[in-house]
Amino acid sequence: MKHNDSSQIRDLLERLSRLHASEDWSGDINPSQRAALAYLARANRFSRAPSQVAQYLGATRGTVSQTLKALARKELIEEVRSQSDKRSISYDVTKAGFATLDFSTAIDAALADMNIGDRQQLTKSLGSLLTGLLQKRGDRSFGICSTCRHNIKSDTGTWCGLLELSLTPVDTKQICHEHNGG
Amino acid sequence: MKHNDSSQIRDLLERLSRLHASEDWSGDINPSQRAALAYLARANRFSRAPSQVAQYLGATRGTVSQTLKALARKELIEEVRSQSDKRSISYDVTKAGFATLDFSTAIDAALADMNIGDRQQLTKSLGSLLTGLLQKRGDRSFGICSTCRHNIKSDTGTWCGLLELSLTPVDTKQICHEHNGG
DNA sequence: CAGATATAGTAGCGAGTCGCTATTATTGCA
DNA sequence: TGCAATAATAGCGACTCGCTACTATATCTG
Numbered sequence: 231m232k233h234n235d236s237s238q239i240r241d242l243l244e245r246l247s248r249l250h251a252s253e254d255w256s257g258d259i260n261p262s263q264r265a266a267l268a269y270l271a272r273a274n275r276f277s278r279a280p281s282q283v284a285q286y287l288g289a290t291r292g293t294v295s296q297t298l299k300a301l302a303r304k305e306l307i308e309e310v311r312s313q314s315d316k317r318s319i320s321y322d323v324t325k326a327g328f329a330t331l332d333f334s335t336a337i338d339a340a341l342a343d344m345n346i347g348d349r350q351q352l353t354k355s356l357g358s359l360l361t362g363l364l365q366k367r368g369d370r371s372f373g374i375c376s377t378c379r380h381n382i383k384s385d386t387g388t389w390c391g392l393l394e395l396s397l398t399p400v401d402t403k404q405i406c407h408e409h410n411g412g
Numbered sequence: 413m414k415h416n417d418s419s420q421i422r423d424l425l426e427r428l429s430r431l432h433a434s435e436d437w438s439g440d441i442n443p444s445q446r447a448a449l450a451y452l453a454r455a456n457r458f459s460r461a462p463s464q465v466a467q468y469l470g471a472t473r474g475t476v477s478q479t480l481k482a483l484a485r486k487e488l489i490e491e492v493r494s495q496s497d498k499r500s501i502s503y504d505v506t507k508a509g510f511a512t513l514d515f516s517t518a519i520d521a522a523l524a525d526m527n528i529g530d531r532q533q534l535t536k537s538l539g540s541l542l543t544g545l546l547q548k549r550g551d552r553s554f555g556i557c558s559t560c561r562h563n564i565k566s567d568t569g570t571w572c573g574l575l576e577l578s579l580t581p582v583d584t585k586q587i588c589h590e591h592n593g594g
Numbered sequence: 595c596a597g598a599t600a601t602a603g604t605a606g607c608g609a610g611t612c613g614c615t616a617t618t619a620t621t622g623c624a
Numbered sequence: 625t626g627c628a629a630t631a632a633t634a635g636c637g638a639c640t641c642g643c644t645a646c647t648a649t650a651t652c653t654g
Contacts, residue, residue, distance in 0.1 A: 235531045236523040240432070242538040243519075244447055245468075247429035249545060250422070252470035255613075262640060265426055281602065286427075288434035293641050295604055300639075317602040317649045337425075340544035341418040348537060349417045355534040356424040362522035363431060437642075444611060462632065475612050477633055482610070499620045499631040 250337050257330040258304060262287075264331070266297050267306060271323045271331055274375055274404035276393060278320045282407040286372050306330055373409035376402040380410065432519050439512040440486065444469075446513070448479050449488055453505045453513055456557055456586035458575060460502045464589040468554050488512055555591035558584040562592060 254261040269286050270278050284294040298321055301307045306327035310320045341349060364371055375381060380392040381402065388397040392408055436443040451468050452460050466476040480503055483489045488509035492502045523531060546553055557563060562574040563584065570579040574590055 235528075235535050236520050238535055239523055239531065239538065240519060241450070242535070242542055243425065243429055243432065244450075246538065246542055246545065247425055248447065249470040249549065249551075250425065252612095260612080260639065265430065268423070268426075279602075280604090288431040289640085290642060291603070292605085292643075297640075299604090315602080315650075319603070336548040337422060337541075337545055338418050339548050340541055341421055343544050344541065346417075348540075349421065351533065352537040352541070353417050353420055353424070355530060355537065356421065356428065358530075359519075359522055359526065359534070360424055360428055362525050363428065363519055366518040366521050367431065369431075434641095442610065442641080463630090471611085472613060473632070474614075474634085478611075481633090497621075497631080501632070 246337070250335060253335040253337075256333055259301070259306070259330060262297055263301055266294065267301055267323065267327055268331055269405070270307060270321055271328060272405050274401045274406050275320070277372075277405060277407040278322070279318055280321075285370060285407065286405075288369075301327070370407060371409050371411055372405050372407060373411055374402075375404055375406045375409065377411065378406060378409045379412040380408070428519070432517060435517040435519075438515055441483070441488070441512060444479055445483055448476065449483060449505065449509055450513055451587070452489060452503055453510060454587050456583045456588050457502065459554075459587060459589040460504070461500055462503075467552060467589065468587075470551075483509070552589060553591050553593055554587050554589060555593055556584075557586055557588045557591065559593065560588060560591045561594040562590065 251261040254264055259267065265287060266283055269283055273282070273286075280294050280298055281291055283298065284291045287294065298307065302309060302321070305324060307321040307323050310322055312318045312320060344352075361371070375390075375397065376388075378390075380390050381397070382389040382391050388399075388402055389395075390397055390408075392410075433443040436446055441449065447469055448465050451465055455464070455468075462476050462480055463473055465480065466473045469476065480489065484491060484503070487506060489503040489505050492504055494500045494502060526534075543553070557572075557579065558570075560572075562572050563579070564571040564573050570581075570584055571577075572579055572590075574592075
């Protein structure tokens with residue numbers, strides 16, 4: 231019973247991401263740095279601290295701390311210290327950082343060649359696999375703010391019932407570490 | 413047009429493989445070493461040289477050379493020097509090497525929870541994405557020997573029309589670097 | 595309110611990845 | 625026979641990665 235669907239899927243994922251990673255060195259950064267940068271670019275202002283990046287990427291805080299320092303040295307992100315909690319740091323992506331993310335690899339070209347239906351089907355399958363994986367690991371979902379059970383829309387705007395503060399339209403379209411799909 | 417299906421699929425692949433990699437350190441080896449070891453365990457006797465591992469993984473020969481030396485130090489694989497071409501080396505996976513590959517992670521558990529149809533669908537989609545990617549990159553397919561256009565079955569056995577030698581039943585079930593699907 | 599405990603971030607270690615540029619053996623071609 | 629291609633490797637510099645401290649806050653609880 232050596233090569234069933236499960237191990238084949240694992241192998242395919244492994245191989246795809248290795249081939250992708252080998253093309254992912256453009257713009258003076260390595261694949262790990264790019265992954266962290268890409269997360270920061272999509273995360274809302276409550277979710278851009280080292281611990282949260284670490285959780286999202288499944289790495290340790292120590293490793294991520296180093297990676298973020300490297301990105302800051304390259305001026306692709308910048309430190310923002312918090313007033314309220316003097317221990318915590320948040321990182322904002324700079325203009326140069328966003329620019330670095332704007333490129334495409336052979337995998338994008340291959341995806342462009344797939345028909346729309348297959349692509350949507352694949353998005354759905356990978357999404358549900360990820361959800362299952364996160365559940366098994368007991369990890370947070372890191373979903374989009376507007377789809378969260380704590381997100382309350384009213385006439386006067388949008389409110390986060392967990393953090394107890396009002397949300398901007400930008401916030402609600404981004405990834406939140408407190409996201410709970412319910 | 414920032415977050416369409418394509419970039420979402422790329423993100424999902426990235427995140428799944430990072431989360432998987434973080435669990436992939438069991439048995440005293442790291443994810444890269446495991447990937448090389450897993451390839452060697454599935455490749456036929458004509459396809460176990462450093463150059464071929466490098467092509468399969470999309471890494472450079474230098475990197476792979478180091479990785480294989482590390483695996484050899486740990487006695488999970490062993491060097492086999494070729495008589496015919498004194499430059500080339502091949503690696504065989506040892507018993508301990510095969511044993512190291514025999515474990516499962518949260519992603520296997522998540523896959524086990526999917527229904528069979530979805531799993532087969534996912535296998536198919538990922539397979540065709542990989543095929544497209546390899547084509548874009550101009551890489552070899554590394555398919556199973558028996559599905560190759562050079563594979564010739566006759567009463568007396570199986571023959572490789574490219575390498576011009578006879579194939580054992582084991583050979584034909586393994587990955588070949590000369591594979592050509594036609 | 596004063597500990598005790600938890601949390602956020604980091605330094606430093608050791609092993610190893612990774613792209614890169616040589617360098618050393620062959621091998622095969624012209 | 626010479627010379628370009630090929631196989632493998634060495635060594636470099638930047639970095640990842642899990643790990644174990646360690647510091648500076650925050651929060652909880654008696």
